[in-house]
Amino acid sequence: MQGFYYFKLLLLLSLSVLASACGSGGSDNSPKTTSPIKTASIKQNIRVFDFVYGGSDYSTVHFAAYSNSENKHMLTPDFWLFGSSSSSQYHYEFKPAVSKQVTVELIDRNTQVVHQQVKIPANETQAYWVFAFGNTLNSDYTLYSVPRPKLSKTKDTVPLYLIDALTPDFHSQSDIYLNGKRVVSDLNSTVLSKPLILSTQQSLINIEVQRQGKVIHRCSDIQPSPNSLAEYEQQQWHETPWILVFAPDQRCYLYPVDLQQQLNN
Structure with a gap:
């Protein structure tokens, strides 16, 4: 009987240790900390020129630029005449794994369809000129980018x-x-x-x-x-x-x- 008592006691102690080990692993509700994703901010200077002809003095397109889809910036005002030009200096955010390029889009004012895109290297010390050429009558569009000369x-x-x-x-x-x-x-x-x-x-x-x-x-x-x-x-x-x-x-x-x-x- 005494042997059985010690065996029972040993079994209870073993089960208690196992339960304690399982509980400590499964009931840890302490908040987990995650490091924020570091981004690089680059101020890019872009000047755009609208030469997409729509048969009148009024513009048929506008421009937008972004480093990613959550960071889009409109480069042109709401109302524009054909032949207008506008400059923008804007801080674009870049994640570490993303190539540091700014995408400039040429967008139809009525349908919001993107006609053309051009990518320029993000560089705070180098401004870019972006010219849009084309004719809405034959749906021909071109974006021409060039580093602004010294x-x-x-x-x-x-x-x-x-x-x-x-x-x-x-x-x-x-x-x-x-x-x-x-x-x-x-x-x-x-x-x-x-x-x-x-x-x-x-x-x-x-x-x-x-x-x-x-x-x-x-x-x-x-x-x-x-x-x-x-x-x-x-x-x-x-x-x-x-x-x-x-x-x-x-x-x-x-x-x-x-x-x-x-x-x-």
């Missing part, structure tokens, strides 16, 4: 950049004549030219676009002065470089380049 000007000269977007759906090369003199040869359509170095005292600019010796477009008596957009009313010819775009609506669009914005990047 812009500089002297006391006596002004850089002028050119883009031939007269027929954005037709790949061609053009010769550019300034005041009767050829200054650019074989300029590819919808591609930014090297800068023309003009005088700060330039009074009138007459430019012809020629293809295979034939004049296809003229920009006559361009006065180096601000264009019609209110944000540029105070910009003077001698103060900044400029961009001149030959557009599908047969107009010439002259844009100043903000040097101060470059200094802030």
Whole structure:
């Protein structure tokens, strides 16, 4: 009987130890801590230009940019005219495993369909220009991105950049004549030219676009002065470089380049 008593006691102790071990593993309700996912924030400067022609002075598209689907940023205001331009400096968030690229989308204003995308490397020290070309009548769209050139000007000269977007759906090369003199040869359509170095005292600019010796477009008596957009009313010819775009609506669009914005990047 005494042996049976000790056996029973030993069995109870064993069961108690097992129960205690099981209980300690299954009833731990202490909160588990998780480390937050670290993200990198990069301020990217992007300037967009709308040259998607819809047959009128009104814009048919807008632009958005994102580093991931939860970080989308609209680059354009709600109402825009064809040929408008807008600059944006925005902080994009990147997860460690994600490639640090900003995707720029060209979006139809009515249907919200994404027509084109282009990716640019996220870089706080490098701004980008993104040009949208196309024609809604034939559903042809192109996004062209280019790192903004290292812009500089002297006391006596002004850089002028050119883009031939007269027929954005037709790949061609053009010769550019300034005041009767050829200054650019074989300029590819919808591609930014090297800068023309003009005088700060330039009074009138007459430019012809020629293809295979034939004049296809003229920009006559361009006065180096601000264009019609209110944000540029105070910009003077001698103060900044400029961009001149030959557009599908047969107009010439002259844009100043903000040097101060470059200094802030």
